[in-house]
Amino acid sequence: MKNIKNSIVLTMILSIFVGCSDVVEFDPHDEYQVTEADYLQTESDYRTMAVSCYTPTQWLNQMVVIGDIASDNAVAGGENASDVLSLQNIDDYDYQLLANNSTLQDLWLSAYEGINRTNYLISYKDVNLLGNTVNFEGKEALFGEVRFLRAYYYFNLVRMFGDVVLFTDRKLGITDFGTLQRSPKAEVYAQIETDLTNAISVLPTSASQQGRITKYAAQALLGKVYLYQEKFDLAAPMLENVVNGPFSLVPNFDDIFLFEGENGPESIYEVQYSNGSPYYNWGGQTRGQGNYAVQQCGVRGLSGSADMPYNAGWSTNLPTQDLAAAYEDGDQRKDATVFDVAAYAADNPSLNVTFQVAPFKNTDLYNKKYLPRKGQTSGQIELNYENNQRIIRFADVLLMAAEANLRASNGSAAKAQTYLDMVRDRAFGDTNHRVTATVQAIWDERRLELAMEGDRFFDLVRTGQAATVLGSGYSTATKGLFPIPQREIDLSGLTQNDGY
Numbered sequence: 001m002k003n004i005k006n007s008i009v010l011t012m013i014l015s016i017f018v019g020c021s022d023v024v025e026f027d028p029h030d031e032y033q034v035t036e037a038d039y040l041q042t043e044s045d046y047r048t049m050a051v052s053c054y055t056p057t058q059w060l061n062q063m064v065v066i067g068d069i070a071s072d073n074a075v076a077g078g079e080n081a082s083d084v085l086s087l088q089n090i091d092d093y094d095y096q097l098l099a100n101n102s103t104l105q106d107l108w109l110s111a112y113e114g115i116n117r118t119n120y121l122i123s124y125k126d127v128n129l130l131g132n133t134v135n136f137e138g139k140e141a142l143f144g145e146v147r148f149l150r151a152y153y154y155f156n157l158v159r160m161f162g163d164v165v166l167f168t169d170r171k172l173g174i175t176d177f178g179t180l181q182r183s184p185k186a187e188v189y190a191q192i193e194t195d196l197t198n199a200i201s202v203l204p205t206s207a208s209q210q211g212r213i214t215k216y217a218a219q220a221l222l223g224k225v226y227l228y229q230e231k232f233d234l235a236a237p238m239l240e241n242v243v244n245g246p247f248s249l250v251p252n253f254d255d256i257f258l259f260e261g262e263n264g265p266e267s268i269y270e271v272q273y274s275n276g277s278p279y280y281n282w283g284g285q286t287r288g289q290g291n292y293a294v295q296q297c298g299v300r301g302l303s304g305s306a307d308m309p310y311n312a313g314w315s316t317n318l319p320t321q322d323l324a325a326a327y328e329d330g331d332q333r334k335d336a337t338v339f340d341v342a343a344y345a346a347d348n349p350s351l352n353v354t355f356q357v358a359p360f361k362n363t364d365l366y367n368k369k370y371l372p373r374k375g376q377t378s379g380q381i382e383l384n385y386e387n388n389q390r391i392i393r394f395a396d397v398l399l400m401a402a403e404a405n406l407r408a409s410n411g412s413a414a415k416a417q418t419y420l421d422m423v424r425d426r427a428f429g430d431t432n433h434r435v436t437a438t439v440q441a442i443w444d445e446r447r448l449e450l451a452m453e454g455d456r457f458f459d460l461v462r463t464g465q466a467a468t469v470l471g472s473g474y475s476t477a478t479k480g481l482f483p484i485p486q487r488e489i490d491l492s493g494l495t496q497n498d499g500y
Contacts (some may be wrong), residue, residue, distance in 0.1 A: 041132070042134065049120075050142050053149050056111070056153070057152065058289060059110035061292055064453060064454030065293050065454070067457050069087055070090050070091070072320060073323045073447070074323070076317070076360075077358050077360060077361050077362070078358075080360050084314075087317075089101055090104075095478070100487075105485040107160065108485050112153070118147070120170070121143075122146060122168075138208075141203055141204055145199070145203070148196065148199040151192045151195040151196045151221065155192055155224075157188070159462075164182055164183065164185070177491055177492055181494070182494055189228075193226075196221060206246075211270070219238055219239070220268045220392045220397050221269070223397070227400055227403065228458075232403075235400070236405050236411050239397055239400055242268065242394075247394040249423070250264060250266050257370065257387075257390070259387065263388070266395065273289060273290055273291040273386045275384040282380075290384035290386060291386065295314060295381075297371055298310070298313015298372040299356075299371075300359070301356030302341070304353040304354065305350070305352050307350075307351060308351045308352075313372050318361065318363045318366060319367060319451070320363055321364070323451055326447065330428050331433075332427060332429065333449065336369065338451075339365060339367070339368035340364060341353070341355050341366060368452075370387060390453060395450075398419040398422055402419040406437065406438070406439050413437065420434075420441065424445065466480055475499050477498055477499035478499035478500070484496050
């Protein structure tokens with residue numbers, strides 16, 4: 001079986017046909033080779049559709065971009081004030097325009113496409129459309145993956161938008177428009193917990209294919225979900241399961257983000273991308289199998305000798321000098337996170353590096369973790385980078401477990417100290433840079449460890465630091481939420497979040 005990153009394919013949402021037998025005997029096979037009734041008849045059908053449930057995770061790559069641009073870690077950058085206007089609006093906290101933001105709309109649609117697909121498959125778990133049961137070895141574990149994915153889609157929605165439309169019994173159809181309502185986020189979180197608990201009970205501890213979801217990934221996500229709800233007494237033991245698992249920290253931090261570092265010993269869950277089927281549709285930049293966010297990070301006009309490893313890009317999602325200054329001397333994470341192209345050119349004269357200074361919001365820095373590299377794309381170069389996005393790493397789990405232990409009623413300060421020490425010892429390559437494990441120290445460490453990986457804004461909001469750190473441009477009236485896309489309000493009559 002191929003690696004799942006090369007197996008994820010877009011699957012048609014099959015139409016439902018209603019016949020009018022008193023008028024004419026219509027067989028949909030006269031017009032279509034395969035109809036919905038033909039599907040989910042074999043183990044292969046179930047497995048193929050389960051893979052299609054993974055696909056929309058690829059479309060959410062802008063979640064990572066927004067998570068840093070909306071924070072103090074990065075600015076939108078680009079060619080000018082209107083370049084990738086949706087990111088500029090988020091960067092500038094332009095609350096009057098955000099309800100019509102195309103990137104937010106796309107993330108909303110992508111997550112709900114994932115939910116539609118998972119709901120559809122789960123609804124036919126026991127009995128297919130023809131009333132038959134298809135049993136096969138590993139079926140329960142397969143549906144554990146699907147339930148994890150539904151939880152993942154809802155988690156992204158609830159932390160971005162708060163109260164969202166919650167449905168689990170079907171995929172939505174045309175008749176549902178105008179009938180939808182937002183559910184309280186507590187109910188959404190409860191469903192996420194239910195799905196992840198179910199997934200944990202049936203998932204294996206090791207993946208049958210590289211990139212598939214495991215029990216540890218579900219435990220890590222559930223621990224994170226508990227942390228977001230301040231359920232620290234539940235978060236600590238859940239995360240301990242992962243801490244005591246088979247994972248380890250990679251000695252060289254920079255190696256994590258190399259192509260060779262994908263799905264490595266520190267990887268707990270990462271979204272798989274590929275370039276085996278080159279994508280060319282500029283009208284749907286995020287809908288290919290490649291990671292569109294990589295092109296955004298590249299240095300504009302970059303060129304050099306054949307030995308230079310990097311491709312040019314669009315100079316968006318630029319790390320701030322404030323982020324760079326937060327790293328101490330000797331912290332290897334700085335050079336692995338923020339890329340100073342001028343310094344790189346000066347240090348490597350044989351490469352004959354030339355580049356264009358970022359025209360807008362220049363910080364002199366670029367996102368090293370996802371810097372576009374030669375040989376890792378195909379077809380339409382900008383749309384087909386195969387770099388996986390690291391969603392949950394072992395270091396992330398260590399820091400979450402440290403925080404949960406300090407904030408739990410029966411947590412262990414000693415464990416919190418050990419976990420923080422592990423992360424900092426790796427960062428500096430010695431034991432001389434340890435700091436006392438306080439909640440604030442752990443929050444600060446999360447910024448340094450996970451910078452440019454999409455967690456910073458959401459961490460600031462959940463920890464109550466957003467107003468202080470982000471300053472006067474940030475509106476506390478929004479409660480750290482993005483607006484419900486205006487199109488969804490117009491179509492379905494949903495209510496809008498405060499502050500918009």
